[in-house]
Amino acid sequence: MTFFFEVLITGLMVGIMYSLVALGFALIFKASDVFNMAQGAMSLFAGLALVGFLYQYMHLPLWLSLLCTMGVMTIWAYVIVYVILRPLVARPPLMLFMATFGVMYLMEGIGQSIYGTQAKGLNLGIPDKTFEVGGILLSSFDLTFALVAAVLVLGLVWFFQKTRTGRALRAVSDDHEAALSVGIPLLKAWVVTWIIAGLVAVVAGVAWGTRIGVQFSLGYIAFKALPVLIIGGIDSIPGAIIAGLVVGAGENLAEVFIGPYVGGGIQTFFPYLIALLVLYFKPYGLFGKEIIERV
Amino acid sequence: MNEKVEPLLRAENISISFGALMALDDVSLEIYPGEITAIIGPNGAGKTTMLNIINGFYKPDAGRIIFEGKERSKKMKSNRIAAQGIARTFQNLALFKGMSALGNIMVGRTMMMHSNIFSQALYWRFSQKEEIEHRVAAERIIDFLQIENIRRTPASMLPYGLRKRVELARALAAEPKLLLLDEPMAGMNLEEKEDIARFVLDANEELGYTIALIEHDMGVVMDICDRIVVLDFGKKIAEGTPDEIKANTKVIQAYLGKAQGDNT
Numbered sequence A: 001m002t003f004f005f006e007v008l009i010t011g012l013m014v015g016i017m018y019s020l021v022a023l024g025f026a027l028i029f030k031a032s033d034v035f036n037m038a039q040g041a042m043s044l045f046a047g048l049a050l051v052g053f054l055y056q057y058m059h060l061p062l063w064l065s066l067l068c069t070m071g072v073m074t075i076w077a078y079v080i081v082y083v084i085l086r087p088l089v090a091r092p093p094l095m096l097f098m099a100t101f102g103v104m105y106l107m108e109g110i111g112q113s114i115y116g117t118q119a120k121g122l123n124l125g126i127p128d129k130t131f132e133v134g135g136i137l138l139s140s141f142d143l144t145f146a147l148v149a150a151v152l153v154l155g156l157v158w159f160f161q162k163t164r165t166g167r168a169l170r171a172v173s174d175d176h177e178a179a180l181s182v183g184i185p186l187l188k189a190w191v192v193t194w195i196i197a198g199l200v201a202v203v204a205g206v207a208w209g210t211r212i213g214v215q216f217s218l219g220y221i222a223f224k225a226l227p228v229l230i231i232g233g234i235d236s237i238p239g240a241i242i243a244g245l246v247v248g249a250g251e252n253l254a255e256v257f258i259g260p261y262v263g264g265g266i267q268t269f270f271p272y273l274i275a276l277l278v279l280y281f282k283p284y285g286l287f288g289k290e291i292i293e294r295v
Numbered sequence B: 001m002n003e004k005v006e007p008l009l010r011a012e013n014i015s016i017s018f019g020a021l022m023a024l025d026d027v028s029l030e031i032y033p034g035e036i037t038a039i040i041g042p043n044g045a046g047k048t049t050m051l052n053i054i055n056g057f058y059k060p061d062a063g064r065i066i067f068e069g070k071e072r073s074k075k076m077k078s079n080r081i082a083a084q085g086i087a088r089t090f091q092n093l094a095l096f097k098g099m100s101a102l103g104n105i106m107v108g109r110t111m112m113m114h115s116n117i118f119s120q121a122l123y124w125r126f127s128q129k130e131e132i133e134h135r136v137a138a139e140r141i142i143d144f145l146q147i148e149n150i151r152r153t154p155a156s157m158l159p160y161g162l163r164k165r166v167e168l169a170r171a172l173a174a175e176p177k178l179l180l181l182d183e184p185m186a187g188m189n190l191e192e193k194e195d196i197a198r199f200v201l202d203a204n205e206e207l208g209y210t211i212a213l214i215e216h217d218m219g220v221v222m223d224i225c226d227r228i229v230v231l232d233f234g235k236k237i238a239e240g241t242p243d244e245i246k247a248n249t250k251v252i253q254a255y256l257g258k259a260q261g262d263n264t
Helices: A002-032 A039-056 A062-088 A093-115 A140-162 A164-174 A176-181 A186-212 A216-232 A237-262 A270-281 B047-054 B078-084 B101-108 B117-122 B124-144 B160-173 B190-205 B218-224 B242-247 B249-256
Strands: A130-133 A136-139 B009-018 B021-031 B036-040 B062-067 B086-088 B178-182 B210-214 B227-232 B235-240
Touching (some): A002 A136, A002 A140, A002 A164, A002 A186, A002 A237, A039 A062, A039 A093, A093 A216, A136 A140, A140 A186, A140 A237, A164 A176, A164 B101, A176 A186, A176 B078, A216 A270, A237 A270, B009 B047, B021 B036, B021 B047, B021 B062, B021 B227, B036 B047, B036 B190, B047 B210, B086 B160, B101 B124, B124 B160, B160 B190, B190 B218, B218 B242, B227 B242, B227 B249, B235 B249
Parallel strands (some): B036 B210, B086 B178, B178 B210
Antiparallel strands (some): A130 A136, B009 B021, B009 B062
Protein backbone atom coordinates (compact mmCIF):
# COMPACT_ATOMS: atom_id res chain seq x y z
CA MET A 1 0.00 0.00 0.00
CA THR A 2 2.87 2.36 0.83
CA PHE A 3 4.25 1.63 -2.59
CA PHE A 4 0.94 2.56 -4.18
CA PHE A 5 0.99 5.94 -2.41
CA GLU A 6 4.57 6.56 -3.39
CA VAL A 7 3.73 5.95 -7.03
CA LEU A 8 0.63 8.11 -6.67
CA ILE A 9 2.52 11.01 -5.13
CA THR A 10 5.35 10.87 -7.67
CA GLY A 11 2.64 10.97 -10.32
CA LEU A 12 0.91 13.91 -8.69
CA MET A 13 4.17 15.84 -8.59
CA VAL A 14 4.66 15.34 -12.32
CA GLY A 15 1.01 16.21 -12.72
CA ILE A 16 1.60 19.63 -11.18
CA MET A 17 4.14 20.29 -13.92
CA TYR A 18 1.56 19.37 -16.55
CA SER A 19 -0.94 21.61 -14.81
CA LEU A 20 1.42 24.56 -15.05
CA VAL A 21 1.70 24.23 -18.81
CA ALA A 22 -2.02 23.56 -19.26
CA LEU A 23 -2.78 26.62 -17.16
CA GLY A 24 -1.04 28.87 -19.67
CA PHE A 25 -3.14 27.41 -22.48
CA ALA A 26 -6.36 27.78 -20.53
CA LEU A 27 -5.67 31.43 -19.67
CA ILE A 28 -5.20 32.50 -23.26
CA PHE A 29 -8.05 30.37 -24.51
CA LYS A 30 -10.34 31.97 -21.94
CA ALA A 31 -9.48 35.49 -22.96
CA SER A 32 -9.26 35.21 -26.72
CA ASP A 33 -10.65 31.84 -27.83
CA VAL A 34 -7.25 31.04 -29.24
CA PHE A 35 -5.42 27.81 -28.71
CA ASN A 36 -1.92 29.12 -28.15
CA MET A 37 0.54 26.75 -29.81
CA ALA A 38 3.42 28.82 -28.47
CA GLN A 39 2.77 28.07 -24.79
CA GLY A 40 5.51 25.40 -24.73
CA ALA A 41 7.91 27.68 -26.56
CA MET A 42 7.14 30.42 -24.03
CA SER A 43 8.17 28.13 -21.18
CA LEU A 44 11.31 27.24 -23.11
CA PHE A 45 12.14 30.88 -23.77
CA ALA A 46 11.55 31.78 -20.14
CA GLY A 47 13.95 29.01 -19.11
CA LEU A 48 16.55 30.14 -21.65
CA ALA A 49 16.27 33.77 -20.60
CA LEU A 50 16.66 32.83 -16.95
CA VAL A 51 19.78 30.80 -17.69
CA GLY A 52 21.06 33.73 -19.75
CA PHE A 53 20.64 36.15 -16.86
CA LEU A 54 21.95 33.71 -14.26
CA TYR A 55 25.05 32.20 -15.85
CA GLN A 56 25.37 32.41 -19.60
CA TYR A 57 25.68 36.13 -20.25
CA MET A 58 25.36 37.76 -16.88
CA HIS A 59 25.73 36.70 -13.32
CA LEU A 60 22.79 38.36 -11.72
CA PRO A 61 21.41 37.20 -8.39
CA LEU A 62 18.47 34.82 -8.61
CA TRP A 63 15.73 37.28 -7.64
CA LEU A 64 16.92 39.84 -10.18
CA SER A 65 17.23 37.18 -12.88
CA LEU A 66 13.67 36.06 -12.24
CA LEU A 67 12.47 39.65 -12.38
CA CYS A 68 14.34 40.25 -15.66
CA THR A 69 12.90 37.04 -17.11
CA MET A 70 9.43 38.23 -16.24
CA GLY A 71 10.32 41.49 -17.95
CA VAL A 72 11.36 39.61 -21.07
CA MET A 73 8.08 37.69 -21.12
CA THR A 74 6.17 40.96 -20.69
CA ILE A 75 7.94 42.40 -23.73
CA TRP A 76 7.00 39.25 -25.64
CA ALA A 77 3.37 39.75 -24.60
CA TYR A 78 3.36 43.26 -26.09
CA VAL A 79 5.09 42.14 -29.28
CA ILE A 80 2.73 39.20 -29.77
CA VAL A 81 -0.42 41.23 -29.20
CA TYR A 82 0.46 44.52 -30.89
CA VAL A 83 2.59 43.26 -33.78
CA ILE A 84 1.29 39.80 -34.53
CA LEU A 85 -2.30 39.58 -33.32
CA ARG A 86 -3.51 43.15 -33.81
CA PRO A 87 -4.00 42.87 -37.59
CA LEU A 88 -6.03 39.71 -36.96
CA VAL A 89 -8.63 41.16 -34.57
CA ALA A 90 -12.16 40.10 -35.52
CA ARG A 91 -10.83 37.39 -37.83
CA PRO A 92 -11.78 33.74 -37.33
CA PRO A 93 -9.98 32.08 -34.39
CA LEU A 94 -8.29 29.69 -36.82
CA MET A 95 -6.19 32.58 -38.13
CA LEU A 96 -5.10 33.55 -34.65
CA PHE A 97 -4.30 29.90 -34.03
CA MET A 98 -2.05 29.78 -37.08
CA ALA A 99 -0.40 33.00 -35.96
CA THR A 100 0.52 31.37 -32.64
CA PHE A 101 2.28 28.65 -34.67
CA GLY A 102 4.38 31.43 -36.11
CA VAL A 103 5.05 32.79 -32.64
CA MET A 104 6.23 29.34 -31.60
CA TYR A 105 8.81 29.14 -34.40
CA LEU A 106 9.82 32.75 -33.86
CA MET A 107 10.50 32.14 -30.17
CA GLU A 108 12.41 28.94 -30.79
CA GLY A 109 14.46 30.57 -33.53
CA ILE A 110 15.30 33.66 -31.52
CA GLY A 111 16.01 31.49 -28.49
CA GLN A 112 18.44 29.38 -30.53
CA SER A 113 20.30 32.30 -31.99
CA ILE A 114 20.71 34.09 -28.67
CA TYR A 115 21.29 31.22 -26.28
CA GLY A 116 22.55 28.40 -28.49
CA THR A 117 21.16 24.91 -28.82
CA GLN A 118 22.85 23.03 -26.00
CA ALA A 119 20.87 21.79 -23.07
CA LYS A 120 21.65 23.83 -20.00
CA GLY A 121 21.46 22.90 -16.38
CA LEU A 122 19.44 25.10 -14.11
CA ASN A 123 20.03 25.00 -10.40
CA LEU A 124 18.11 27.37 -8.19
CA GLY A 125 19.58 26.01 -4.99
CA ILE A 126 16.31 24.45 -3.90
CA PRO A 127 17.29 21.63 -1.55
CA ASP A 128 16.56 18.21 -3.00
CA LYS A 129 16.28 16.11 0.10
CA THR A 130 14.00 13.18 0.49
CA PHE A 131 12.27 12.45 3.72
CA GLU A 132 9.69 10.06 5.00
CA VAL A 133 6.16 10.88 6.08
CA GLY A 134 4.21 7.89 7.31
CA GLY A 135 6.44 5.52 5.42
CA ILE A 136 6.13 7.43 2.14
CA LEU A 137 9.18 9.03 0.56
CA LEU A 138 8.74 12.69 -0.37
CA SER A 139 11.13 15.08 -2.05
CA SER A 140 11.49 18.61 -0.73
CA PHE A 141 12.15 19.74 -4.29
CA ASP A 142 8.82 18.43 -5.53
CA LEU A 143 7.04 19.88 -2.54
CA THR A 144 8.50 23.32 -3.21
CA PHE A 145 7.06 23.38 -6.69
CA ALA A 146 3.77 21.99 -5.51
CA LEU A 147 3.60 24.92 -3.11
CA VAL A 148 4.57 27.46 -5.76
CA ALA A 149 1.96 26.06 -8.13
CA ALA A 150 -0.70 26.17 -5.43
CA VAL A 151 0.07 29.81 -4.62
CA LEU A 152 0.05 30.67 -8.31
CA VAL A 153 -3.32 29.08 -8.88
CA LEU A 154 -4.90 30.66 -5.83
CA GLY A 155 -3.52 34.00 -6.94
CA LEU A 156 -4.97 33.59 -10.41
CA VAL A 157 -8.36 32.54 -9.13
CA TRP A 158 -8.40 35.56 -6.81
CA PHE A 159 -7.35 37.82 -9.66
CA PHE A 160 -10.02 36.58 -12.05
CA GLN A 161 -12.84 36.48 -9.52
CA LYS A 162 -12.20 39.49 -7.34
CA THR A 163 -10.42 42.25 -9.19
CA ARG A 164 -11.77 44.73 -11.68
CA THR A 165 -9.19 43.78 -14.27
CA GLY A 166 -9.89 40.10 -13.81
CA ARG A 167 -13.59 40.76 -14.29
CA ALA A 168 -12.86 42.75 -17.44
CA LEU A 169 -10.78 39.86 -18.80
CA ARG A 170 -13.60 37.42 -18.15
CA ALA A 171 -15.95 39.80 -19.91
CA VAL A 172 -13.69 39.91 -22.96
CA SER A 173 -13.56 36.13 -23.07
CA ASP A 174 -17.34 35.91 -22.89
CA ASP A 175 -18.21 38.37 -25.64
CA HIS A 176 -15.81 40.62 -27.50
CA GLU A 177 -18.41 43.05 -28.84
CA ALA A 178 -20.23 43.42 -25.57
CA ALA A 179 -16.91 44.03 -23.83
CA LEU A 180 -16.06 46.76 -26.31
CA SER A 181 -19.50 48.29 -25.86
CA VAL A 182 -18.92 48.75 -22.14
CA GLY A 183 -15.56 50.33 -22.83
CA ILE A 184 -13.07 47.51 -22.24
CA PRO A 185 -10.08 47.90 -24.55
CA LEU A 186 -9.67 44.55 -26.27
CA LEU A 187 -5.96 44.75 -27.04
CA LYS A 188 -5.03 45.90 -23.54
CA ALA A 189 -7.03 43.02 -22.11
CA TRP A 190 -5.19 40.63 -24.39
CA VAL A 191 -1.82 42.05 -23.36
CA VAL A 192 -2.66 41.49 -19.70
CA THR A 193 -3.66 37.91 -20.49
CA TRP A 194 -0.48 37.21 -22.44
CA ILE A 195 1.60 38.73 -19.65
CA ILE A 196 -0.05 36.43 -17.14
CA ALA A 197 0.43 33.46 -19.47
CA GLY A 198 4.06 34.56 -19.77
CA LEU A 199 4.49 34.57 -16.00
CA VAL A 200 2.94 31.13 -15.79
CA ALA A 201 5.40 30.11 -18.50
CA VAL A 202 8.26 31.37 -16.33
CA VAL A 203 7.13 29.15 -13.46
CA ALA A 204 6.64 26.18 -15.80
CA GLY A 205 9.97 26.81 -17.52
CA VAL A 206 11.78 26.97 -14.20
CA ALA A 207 10.03 23.87 -12.88
CA TRP A 208 10.80 21.79 -15.95
CA GLY A 209 14.22 23.36 -16.45
CA THR A 210 15.46 22.46 -13.00
CA ARG A 211 14.16 18.94 -13.43
CA ILE A 212 15.29 17.95 -16.92
CA GLY A 213 17.49 20.90 -17.89
CA VAL A 214 16.63 23.79 -20.17
CA GLN A 215 16.56 22.21 -23.60
CA PHE A 216 14.59 22.57 -26.77
CA SER A 217 12.43 19.55 -26.08
CA LEU A 218 10.78 21.76 -23.44
CA GLY A 219 8.81 23.25 -26.29
CA TYR A 220 7.12 19.89 -26.74
CA ILE A 221 5.87 19.45 -23.20
CA ALA A 222 3.01 21.42 -24.69
CA PHE A 223 1.80 18.18 -26.21
CA LYS A 224 1.75 16.58 -22.81
CA ALA A 225 -0.64 19.33 -21.83
CA LEU A 226 -3.12 18.52 -24.60
CA PRO A 227 -4.86 15.62 -22.86
CA VAL A 228 -4.80 17.68 -19.68
CA LEU A 229 -6.71 20.45 -21.44
CA ILE A 230 -9.21 18.06 -22.95
CA ILE A 231 -9.91 16.44 -19.61
CA GLY A 232 -10.13 19.66 -17.65
CA GLY A 233 -12.13 21.62 -20.17
CA ILE A 234 -10.08 23.97 -22.27
CA ASP A 235 -11.19 27.22 -20.68
CA SER A 236 -11.17 26.25 -17.03
CA ILE A 237 -8.39 27.23 -14.62
CA PRO A 238 -9.33 24.78 -11.87
CA GLY A 239 -9.89 22.20 -14.63
CA ALA A 240 -6.33 22.58 -15.85
CA ILE A 241 -4.98 22.02 -12.35
CA ILE A 242 -7.11 19.03 -11.45
CA ALA A 243 -6.74 17.39 -14.84
CA GLY A 244 -2.97 17.85 -14.65
CA LEU A 245 -2.96 15.97 -11.36
CA VAL A 246 -5.26 13.26 -12.77
CA VAL A 247 -3.02 12.77 -15.79
CA GLY A 248 0.20 12.76 -13.77
CA ALA A 249 -1.12 10.30 -11.21
CA GLY A 250 -2.97 8.24 -13.81
CA GLU A 251 -0.04 7.71 -16.12
CA ASN A 252 2.33 6.86 -13.30
CA LEU A 253 -0.06 4.40 -11.67
CA ALA A 254 -0.87 2.81 -15.02
CA GLU A 255 2.79 2.45 -15.90
CA VAL A 256 3.65 0.78 -12.62
CA PHE A 257 0.58 -1.37 -12.07
CA ILE A 258 -0.77 -2.14 -15.54
CA GLY A 259 2.41 -1.63 -17.54
CA PRO A 260 4.09 -4.95 -16.68
CA TYR A 261 1.13 -6.92 -18.07
CA VAL A 262 1.18 -5.26 -21.46
CA GLY A 263 4.91 -4.80 -21.85
CA GLY A 264 5.29 -1.30 -20.40
CA GLY A 265 5.56 2.07 -22.04
CA ILE A 266 1.88 2.84 -21.69
CA GLN A 267 2.73 6.13 -19.96
CA THR A 268 2.89 7.94 -23.28
CA PHE A 269 -0.59 7.13 -24.49
CA PHE A 270 -2.46 6.59 -21.25
CA PRO A 271 -3.32 10.30 -20.83
CA TYR A 272 -4.91 10.31 -24.27
CA LEU A 273 -6.93 7.25 -23.30
CA ILE A 274 -8.28 9.11 -20.27
CA ALA A 275 -8.98 12.11 -22.49
CA LEU A 276 -10.97 9.96 -24.91
CA LEU A 277 -13.03 8.51 -22.09
CA VAL A 278 -13.76 11.98 -20.73
CA LEU A 279 -14.74 13.24 -24.16
CA TYR A 280 -17.15 10.35 -24.48
CA PHE A 281 -19.05 11.29 -21.34
CA LYS A 282 -18.38 15.02 -21.01
CA PRO A 283 -17.63 16.61 -24.38
CA TYR A 284 -16.70 19.95 -22.81
CA GLY A 285 -14.31 18.39 -20.30
CA LEU A 286 -14.85 17.99 -16.60
CA PHE A 287 -14.99 21.72 -15.87
CA GLY A 288 -15.42 23.30 -19.28
CA LYS A 289 -18.10 25.82 -20.11
CA GLU A 290 -20.95 23.98 -21.77
CA ILE A 291 -22.05 25.77 -24.85
CA ILE A 292 -25.72 25.26 -25.40
CA GLU A 293 -27.26 27.15 -28.24
CA ARG A 294 -30.86 27.59 -29.03
CA VAL A 295 -31.69 26.35 -32.48
CA MET B 1 -39.98 70.60 -30.53
CA ASN B 2 -37.04 72.28 -28.87
CA GLU B 3 -35.17 72.95 -32.08
CA LYS B 4 -32.93 75.57 -30.52
CA VAL B 5 -31.41 73.13 -28.07
CA GLU B 6 -28.01 71.87 -29.18
CA PRO B 7 -28.30 68.15 -30.03
CA LEU B 8 -26.37 65.71 -27.85
CA LEU B 9 -25.37 63.77 -30.92
CA ARG B 10 -25.57 64.75 -34.52
CA ALA B 11 -24.91 62.33 -37.38
CA GLU B 12 -24.25 64.24 -40.56
CA ASN B 13 -24.59 62.79 -44.06
CA ILE B 14 -23.65 59.28 -43.01
CA SER B 15 -23.07 56.76 -45.80
CA ILE B 16 -21.79 53.24 -45.51
CA SER B 17 -21.88 50.31 -47.88
CA PHE B 18 -21.10 46.65 -47.50
CA GLY B 19 -19.94 45.42 -50.88
CA ALA B 20 -22.64 46.38 -53.34
CA LEU B 21 -25.20 47.05 -50.62
CA MET B 22 -25.67 50.69 -49.70
CA ALA B 23 -26.68 50.19 -46.09
CA LEU B 24 -26.96 53.89 -45.31
CA ASP B 25 -27.11 56.60 -47.94
CA ASP B 26 -26.52 60.18 -46.81
CA VAL B 27 -28.50 59.89 -43.59
CA SER B 28 -28.47 62.70 -41.04
CA LEU B 29 -30.13 62.62 -37.67
CA GLU B 30 -30.03 64.38 -34.35
CA ILE B 31 -30.50 63.07 -30.87
CA TYR B 32 -31.53 65.76 -28.38
CA PRO B 33 -30.63 65.62 -24.70
CA GLY B 34 -33.35 64.38 -22.40
CA GLU B 35 -35.44 62.92 -25.21
CA ILE B 36 -36.31 59.44 -26.36
CA THR B 37 -35.61 59.17 -30.07
CA ALA B 38 -36.84 56.17 -32.01
CA ILE B 39 -35.28 54.90 -35.21
CA ILE B 40 -37.85 52.88 -37.10
CA GLY B 41 -38.14 51.31 -40.51
CA PRO B 42 -38.74 47.99 -42.22
CA ASN B 43 -36.24 45.14 -41.95
CA GLY B 44 -32.99 45.95 -43.69
CA ALA B 45 -33.59 49.69 -43.54
CA GLY B 46 -30.23 50.29 -41.84
CA LYS B 47 -31.37 50.92 -38.28
CA THR B 48 -28.87 48.66 -36.52
CA THR B 49 -26.16 49.86 -38.89
CA MET B 50 -26.89 53.39 -37.68
CA LEU B 51 -26.51 52.33 -34.05
CA ASN B 52 -23.30 50.51 -34.89
CA ILE B 53 -21.95 53.70 -36.41
CA ILE B 54 -23.02 55.79 -33.44
CA ASN B 55 -21.26 53.49 -30.98
CA GLY B 56 -18.25 53.06 -33.25
CA PHE B 57 -18.47 49.41 -34.30
CA TYR B 58 -18.62 50.56 -37.92
CA LYS B 59 -16.75 53.46 -39.43
CA PRO B 60 -18.86 55.32 -41.99
CA ASP B 61 -17.53 55.66 -45.54
CA ALA B 62 -18.64 59.28 -45.54
CA GLY B 63 -20.15 61.71 -43.07
CA ARG B 64 -19.31 62.65 -39.53
CA ILE B 65 -20.50 62.21 -35.99
CA ILE B 66 -20.63 65.16 -33.64
CA PHE B 67 -21.00 64.22 -29.99
CA GLU B 68 -21.43 66.94 -27.37
CA GLY B 69 -20.49 69.55 -29.93
CA LYS B 70 -17.19 67.93 -30.87
CA GLU B 71 -16.50 66.05 -34.08
CA ARG B 72 -15.46 62.49 -33.45
CA SER B 73 -12.11 61.43 -34.84
CA LYS B 74 -12.36 58.79 -37.54
CA LYS B 75 -9.87 56.63 -35.72
CA MET B 76 -11.64 56.54 -32.40
CA LYS B 77 -12.15 52.98 -31.16
CA SER B 78 -15.50 51.78 -29.90
CA ASN B 79 -14.19 51.18 -26.40
CA ARG B 80 -13.11 54.83 -26.21
CA ILE B 81 -16.52 55.89 -27.45
CA ALA B 82 -18.10 53.80 -24.72
CA ALA B 83 -15.85 55.52 -22.19
CA GLN B 84 -17.07 58.87 -23.52
CA GLY B 85 -20.55 57.92 -22.38
CA ILE B 86 -22.36 55.96 -25.08
CA ALA B 87 -23.74 52.64 -23.86
CA ARG B 88 -25.85 50.18 -25.79
CA THR B 89 -27.76 46.94 -25.81
CA PHE B 90 -27.85 44.44 -28.65
CA GLN B 91 -30.59 43.06 -30.84
CA ASN B 92 -29.43 39.49 -30.25
CA LEU B 93 -28.34 39.91 -26.65
CA ALA B 94 -24.67 40.06 -25.81
CA LEU B 95 -24.44 39.25 -22.13
CA PHE B 96 -21.40 37.94 -20.32
CA LYS B 97 -22.97 34.51 -19.95
CA GLY B 98 -20.55 33.12 -17.43
CA MET B 99 -21.28 35.91 -14.98
CA SER B 100 -24.18 36.64 -12.70
CA ALA B 101 -26.53 39.53 -13.30
CA LEU B 102 -24.55 41.46 -10.71
CA GLY B 103 -21.27 40.57 -12.42
CA ASN B 104 -22.61 41.89 -15.71
CA ILE B 105 -23.62 45.14 -14.07
CA MET B 106 -20.26 45.51 -12.37
CA VAL B 107 -18.50 45.03 -15.70
CA GLY B 108 -20.79 47.73 -17.04
CA ARG B 109 -19.21 50.05 -14.51
CA THR B 110 -15.67 49.01 -15.38
CA MET B 111 -14.83 52.29 -17.06
CA MET B 112 -15.93 54.28 -14.03
CA MET B 113 -13.50 52.53 -11.73
CA HIS B 114 -10.02 53.90 -11.47
CA SER B 115 -7.92 51.40 -9.63
CA ASN B 116 -5.62 49.43 -11.95
CA ILE B 117 -3.93 46.08 -11.49
CA PHE B 118 -1.09 47.48 -9.47
CA SER B 119 -3.22 49.49 -7.12
CA GLN B 120 -5.49 46.50 -6.77
CA ALA B 121 -2.52 44.50 -5.57
CA LEU B 122 -0.78 47.24 -3.56
CA TYR B 123 -3.47 49.56 -2.23
CA TRP B 124 -5.88 46.84 -1.53
CA ARG B 125 -7.89 49.00 0.82
CA PHE B 126 -8.41 51.80 -1.70
CA SER B 127 -9.64 49.50 -4.42
CA GLN B 128 -11.85 47.71 -1.97
CA LYS B 129 -13.48 50.97 -0.98
CA GLU B 130 -14.01 51.76 -4.64
CA GLU B 131 -15.46 48.31 -5.21
CA ILE B 132 -17.95 48.86 -2.40
CA GLU B 133 -19.05 52.23 -3.79
CA HIS B 134 -19.72 50.69 -7.17
CA ARG B 135 -21.44 47.76 -5.59
CA VAL B 136 -23.86 50.21 -3.97
CA ALA B 137 -24.51 51.87 -7.32
CA ALA B 138 -25.07 48.46 -8.92
CA GLU B 139 -27.56 47.66 -6.19
CA ARG B 140 -29.49 50.84 -7.07
CA ILE B 141 -29.77 49.72 -10.68
CA ILE B 142 -30.83 46.25 -9.63
CA ASP B 143 -33.48 47.89 -7.51
CA PHE B 144 -34.58 50.17 -10.33
CA LEU B 145 -35.03 47.29 -12.78
CA GLN B 146 -36.52 45.00 -10.14
CA ILE B 147 -34.11 42.13 -10.63
CA GLU B 148 -33.20 41.69 -6.96
CA ASN B 149 -34.06 38.02 -6.88
CA ILE B 150 -31.81 37.07 -9.78
CA ARG B 151 -28.72 39.10 -8.94
CA ARG B 152 -26.66 35.97 -8.22
CA THR B 153 -28.02 33.87 -11.07
CA PRO B 154 -25.62 33.24 -13.97
CA ALA B 155 -26.86 35.08 -17.04
CA SER B 156 -26.88 31.87 -19.05
CA MET B 157 -29.53 30.41 -16.75
CA LEU B 158 -31.97 33.30 -17.08
CA PRO B 159 -35.03 33.27 -19.32
CA TYR B 160 -34.95 35.51 -22.36
CA GLY B 161 -37.00 38.38 -20.98
CA LEU B 162 -34.84 38.70 -17.89
CA ARG B 163 -31.66 38.52 -19.96
CA LYS B 164 -32.88 41.52 -21.89
CA ARG B 165 -33.46 43.28 -18.62
CA VAL B 166 -29.99 42.43 -17.32
CA GLU B 167 -28.51 43.75 -20.53
CA LEU B 168 -30.41 47.00 -20.02
CA ALA B 169 -29.09 47.08 -16.46
CA ARG B 170 -25.53 46.68 -17.70
CA ALA B 171 -25.95 49.57 -20.12
CA LEU B 172 -27.51 51.77 -17.41
CA ALA B 173 -24.71 50.83 -15.03
CA ALA B 174 -22.28 52.91 -17.06
CA GLU B 175 -24.44 55.98 -16.37
CA PRO B 176 -24.16 56.89 -20.04
CA LYS B 177 -24.85 60.26 -21.59
CA LEU B 178 -26.51 58.45 -24.45
CA LEU B 179 -28.18 55.07 -24.19
CA LEU B 180 -28.72 53.07 -27.38
CA LEU B 181 -31.27 50.27 -27.27
CA ASP B 182 -31.48 47.88 -30.20
CA GLU B 183 -34.96 46.34 -30.12
CA PRO B 184 -35.29 46.19 -26.35
CA MET B 185 -38.70 44.53 -26.60
CA ALA B 186 -38.12 42.08 -29.44
CA GLY B 187 -39.54 38.65 -28.80
CA MET B 188 -41.37 39.63 -25.63
CA ASN B 189 -44.94 39.08 -24.63
CA LEU B 190 -47.25 41.99 -23.92
CA GLU B 191 -46.61 42.05 -20.20
CA GLU B 192 -42.82 41.99 -20.60
CA LYS B 193 -43.06 44.71 -23.23
CA GLU B 194 -45.02 46.91 -20.88
CA ASP B 195 -42.42 46.36 -18.16
CA ILE B 196 -39.54 47.35 -20.43
CA ALA B 197 -41.45 50.33 -21.80
CA ARG B 198 -42.00 51.52 -18.26
CA PHE B 199 -38.31 51.09 -17.38
CA VAL B 200 -37.28 53.01 -20.48
CA LEU B 201 -39.71 55.80 -19.67
CA ASP B 202 -38.57 55.92 -16.03
CA ALA B 203 -34.93 55.96 -17.06
CA ASN B 204 -35.73 58.92 -19.27
CA GLU B 205 -38.06 60.85 -16.98
CA GLU B 206 -36.79 60.06 -13.50
CA LEU B 207 -33.10 59.52 -14.14
CA GLY B 208 -32.85 61.92 -17.05
CA TYR B 209 -31.20 59.61 -19.56
CA THR B 210 -31.10 60.45 -23.24
CA ILE B 211 -32.19 57.38 -25.17
CA ALA B 212 -32.20 56.32 -28.80
CA LEU B 213 -33.96 53.08 -29.55
CA ILE B 214 -34.93 50.81 -32.40
CA GLU B 215 -38.29 49.15 -32.04
CA HIS B 216 -40.81 47.45 -34.27
CA ASP B 217 -43.82 47.71 -32.01
CA MET B 218 -45.46 50.90 -33.31
CA GLY B 219 -47.80 51.18 -30.36
CA VAL B 220 -44.87 51.40 -27.95
CA VAL B 221 -42.89 53.74 -30.18
CA MET B 222 -45.77 56.17 -30.56
CA ASP B 223 -46.46 56.05 -26.82
CA ILE B 224 -43.03 56.63 -25.34
CA CYS B 225 -40.92 58.46 -27.91
CA ASP B 226 -40.47 62.21 -28.30
CA ARG B 227 -39.09 62.06 -31.80
CA ILE B 228 -39.02 59.49 -34.57
CA VAL B 229 -36.62 58.99 -37.46
CA VAL B 230 -37.83 56.72 -40.25
CA LEU B 231 -35.38 54.85 -42.45
CA ASP B 232 -36.18 52.85 -45.56
CA PHE B 233 -33.62 51.08 -47.74
CA GLY B 234 -30.78 53.07 -46.21
CA LYS B 235 -32.40 56.47 -46.72
CA LYS B 236 -34.11 58.72 -44.24
CA ILE B 237 -37.68 59.22 -45.43
CA ALA B 238 -39.13 61.15 -42.52
CA GLU B 239 -38.57 62.51 -39.06
CA GLY B 240 -40.68 64.27 -36.50
CA THR B 241 -42.98 63.83 -33.54
CA PRO B 242 -45.15 60.72 -33.32
CA ASP B 243 -48.16 62.68 -34.56
CA GLU B 244 -46.29 64.00 -37.57
CA ILE B 245 -45.05 60.52 -38.42
CA LYS B 246 -48.52 59.02 -38.10
CA ALA B 247 -49.77 61.52 -40.62
CA ASN B 248 -46.87 61.18 -43.04
CA THR B 249 -48.04 59.42 -46.20
CA LYS B 250 -44.53 58.38 -47.21
CA VAL B 251 -44.13 56.54 -43.95
CA ILE B 252 -47.50 54.91 -44.22
CA GLN B 253 -46.63 53.71 -47.70
CA ALA B 254 -43.11 52.51 -47.00
CA TYR B 255 -43.44 51.19 -43.54
CA LEU B 256 -46.94 50.54 -42.40
CA GLY B 257 -48.10 48.99 -45.65
CA LYS B 258 -50.14 50.66 -48.34
CA ALA B 259 -53.64 49.46 -47.72
CA GLN B 260 -53.65 49.18 -43.97
CA GLY B 261 -52.96 52.52 -42.39
CA ASP B 262 -54.73 51.45 -39.24
CA ASN B 263 -52.21 49.19 -37.56
CA THR B 264 -50.51 51.89 -35.57
